[in-house]
Amino acid sequence: MVKQTLNSTLDSDLPDVTSLNLLDQESSPKNKTHTPLSPMRKVCVQSLKKRVTAVSAERNRVRMEREGTPLGFPDSVYFHAAAIFQRTHVEKDLAHRLIRYGHISPSGDDDDDDDDGDKDSGIVDDGDPSTKQNEHWAYELAFNTLKYQDLLEEILIDSYFYRSQQMPDDLMALVVVILYDLLDRKFQTREPIKRVEEGLIKEVRQVEDSLYRFKTKLEASLAQYRIKQNLLTIDSYLPPAVRAKQQRSQTVPLYAWVNTLKASIEDMCETLRTSGFTQVDSHINLVGNVFCKDKHCSNVLLFPRRLRKQLEKTKLVTEHTLIIQDKSRSLAACAVHPLLGKGGDILMVGSFSALTVAHVAVQATACSGCVHVCGVLNVSTFNKELQSILTSTGCKNVKLMSEYFNELNEWDLRIQKVRVIVLLPQCSASALCNPVEFILNENGDRGLLHGLSKGTISDSKLDALVAKQKQDLSHALNFPKVKGIVYCTCSVYPEENEQLVKRALENADSKAKAVAFR
Incomplete structure (x- = not known):
């Protein structure tokens, strides 16, 4: 079993508190009055501003160095991020619900029949690098919005944006997504995306313009919240587990x-x-x-x-x-080599990328072995990408199987030479500092994003993952000719790691092998 913590979450910084002094420069709703800042309050504002100046400067530098992320995104990224947020966030009970979110279609006005796109993002996965980049941006933006959802809702309520703008419910998911990005880049103008195919979406422009008109009040509400909660940085708002991962992500190689x-x-x-x-x-x-x-x-x-x-x-x-590629998959691939004898084959099972298959195939080549990958021919986009990667890497020892793992048995003639099973199941991704990158790149469970944004995984979700992991591991232990199993997760939960392996070994059929697994 191999475990590895990966850290690559993008950090965020929100505006400083100087906008508090501009609060009265915009008109407020008639039923809302603001009391002028007292001298003591102004001192607190100035003190907090000095404390965050150095931090903000450093975090701006980090933001400019983050991996190719521009100031702002194409309209389609915001729209798809809103769709991801809308279907990923958990609806609060009526007593605690500040904002109502309606339904939002995962496609623009000019693309009403996009039924072949990604079921979560609405972005068609056609293998194009720019499309993959847009998908990554959309998920990253939605994930960061989920992290700060409660704070963003407080700002929209306190600034009176929610009441005065009278935005329809089906645009509120778009509002919080764009608000997060505007605060993250301190309302700086979006950098133009120089791609002809990037069209304009009127709802995105409508929401963005409305938020810009409320810029001062929105920044002021955030500043007041930071003073009230004594937050040196906006990261202090996050749960400790999420904040720790975000901090570690800045130093990961x-x-x-x-x-x-x-x-x-x-x-x-x-x-x-x-x-x-x-x-x-x-x-x-x-x-x-x-x-x-x-x-x-x-x-x-x-x-x-x-x-x-x-x-x-x-x-x-x-x-x-x-x-x-992230190290967790490299660890799994490198763990194969010492277990593999001359001419032995490998069977790959679970959730992984084409690059992971290629890495395992490179390891198998040194032992003149083949890699059998099951259950992939049912996903045409993955199959196409896999063939491309195998050609470019020079791997000629990979064989694809349309059957799922639970449909295979020891009598299958195609896998008689398999001596090692590499089991990479979908897991909670709870050890990852940037789960979005891992989940997208390694075909992980996208339904985990809400829990991961809060630093927790629901018991029901964890139980479902563990049940599948146990099923696959138990099935792998029943192949009598298999000498080794590499089981790899990116989880901090014992239920997905030591406890699961121990129980699977205890329940394994001892008669299936002359030498039992250890």
Whole structure:
């Protein structure tokens, strides 16, 4: 069993408190009055402003370095993020419900018959890099909005935006999503997205214009909330578990594994050194154009996260000699090699990406083995991407099976040489600092986003995940010729890790194998 915590959540910063002094420059609803700030209150405002200035400057620098994220997004990203938020958020009971959210269609006005798009985002997964980027932005934006949902609702109520603007309920999900982004970029103007296919969506422009007109009151309401709650940074509003992950995400390195079918690890290090990179011994201080070897995986290198865009432009990455991927999947792939004998095959089961299949296939090639992947031919988009990745990485030892794992048995002639089963089930993703990136890239459970945004997973959801994991692991233990099982989750819950493995071993059929699993 392999476990690894990954950290890559984008951090956020909201406006400072200077807008409090501008509160009376906009007209307020007649039934709402504001008391002028007392001298003591003004001192508190000035003091808080000084305390957050240094923090805001640093966080602005971090925001500008985050992975290619512009100031603002295309209209379609906001619209799809609102659709994700609307169907992901949990409706509060009437006593605590501040804002009502109606239904929002996951497609724009000019695309009424988009029935083939992603069922969650409304974005069609056609394999195009810009489309995948839009999907990632939409989910990241919806996830961050979920984190701050209660705070955003308080701001909309306190500023009287919710009452005075009279927005229809079916646009309120769009309102909170755009409000989060506007506060995150301090109401700076959106950067133009220079892509011809990006059209305008009138609802997005309508909501954005309305929020801009209320800019001063919205910022003032946030500032008043921060003073009242004594929040040095807006992150202090988040639950401790979520805040800790967000803080750790700022220091996590970028992981990339070397495709040894194209270059050895030594050749890769030499190529990087001749390209201006400096090799260091430790990952503790990855600053500048540096890299180091991973201490757990022999073919994995670490880089500063800010170098991602720079690396993605190199032939090393575009030609899949160096492949950027989170470490949890590299750990699983590297755990296969010591278990695999000469000519032994591997069976892959669960939820994973085409890159993960390729990494396992590279490991199997060293032992002249094949990789059998079950249950993928039913998903045409994944199958297409997988074939493309396998071709570009040079992997020729992968065989696809249309059957699901529970439909296979020990008598199947195709898997008679399988000696290792790699089981990568959908899990709670509770150990991840950026679960959105992992869930999208590794075909995880998108229904987890609301719980993860609050730092908790419901018992019913966890029970359902554990039941499936137990079913698959128990089935894997029944193959008599299998010598090893790599079971990998990204969870902090014992129910998905040690406890599940222990119970599966206790319930395993001892007669199925001459040598029992340990």
